[in-house]
Amino acid sequence: MGKVYLVGAGPGAADLITVRGARLLATAGIVLHDALVEPEMLEHAPQARKVAVGKRCGQRSTAQQFINRQIVDAARRHAVVVRLKGGDPMLFGRADEEMRALEAAGIDYEVVPGITAALAGAASLQRSLTLRGVARSVALATHSRAADTEAIREQVKADSLVFYMGRDSAPEIAQQLLDAGRPGTTPVALVEACSTPRERTLTLTLAALAAGEAQTWLDPSQPSLLMIGEAFAERAQAAAGMTVQAGTAALQQAA
Structure with missing residues (x-):
């Protein structure tokens, strides 16, 4: 053997x-x-x-x-x-x-052990998963298809949320979090093909994610992470080179 x-x-x-x-x-x-x-x-x-x-x-x-x-x-x-x-x-x-x-x-x-994608995604965004005075807890999760489960309520309690394998269910995930009490203005960062030459990042709000505004941007052939929470604001937008207006479908690529 x-x-x-x-x-x-x-x-x-x-x-x-x-x-x-x-x-x-x-x-x-x-x-x-x-x-x-x-x-x-x-x-x-x-x-x-x-x-x-x-x-x-x-x-x-x-x-x-x-x-x-x-x-x-x-x-x-x-x-x-x-x-x-x-x-x-x-x-x-x-x-x-x-x-x-x-x-x-x-x-x-x-x-x-190896480096999990959540840690590499935070490094790519140059944004810490935890942030003094903003984010003291982190939840790593996959999507639950139940409409209103205890797991969803527990996820809302974490300051920073990272969803693996959530590309196709991104609008549903966002809506569940909104229904459970997360503000629509909560920042969201998407990291695709993390750490590879194909890596791309996008930032928007939870309300925009629930409206499906990221779905045409996401590449179905690439792995992606959904990173949700106040810790991903501002600096994540600069790293992505993009701005997204909450409540609109306008994704403007920075020059």
Whole structure:
């Protein structure tokens, strides 16, 4: 039996993986990687067999049970197996299911953390997730399709909200937050393809997001983050190079 390493690839850029993660890629016999892992990241493992096993929201993808079997089978054939997961393995990455499958098979494993997209998004916007006197709490979330759940009410209590995998549901997310008491003037920053050469950012208000004003801007082929809260005001607009007028559909690209 080999050993499996669940490695966080970070937010996208190949040089934002940890030193430990890069070292493991360089020694792996096989790398089973997520769909969102950049091709440049795989250049850290020129000697390894690469197997794409990732899941993409709204697209045909590998079933999780089959991924689990592939990881277990790989450990029976290779001394070092890297399961390369976007961002950090322990955040919205189904790591628990893979760890349970490895434990059931009696296979040794280790988790190597990575930079999650929320942290990289804040760095790109040059805006802190926490801000003295403005934001003392942060919630990392995915969209709940329930109309009025306790989870939504709890999210409103956090000063800064970051929604993963929320592109298609952005207007619905915004409306739920408005219904739960968030002001329509609350700043929103969207970060797309964070830390990659394709990165783009956009700022607007929560009311404008609920009205669907960001949907034509968003690229369905790219991962995106919704970052909501007063901490993303002003400086996020300057970083985006855009201004958005609340309550209108006018998105003006700065020269």
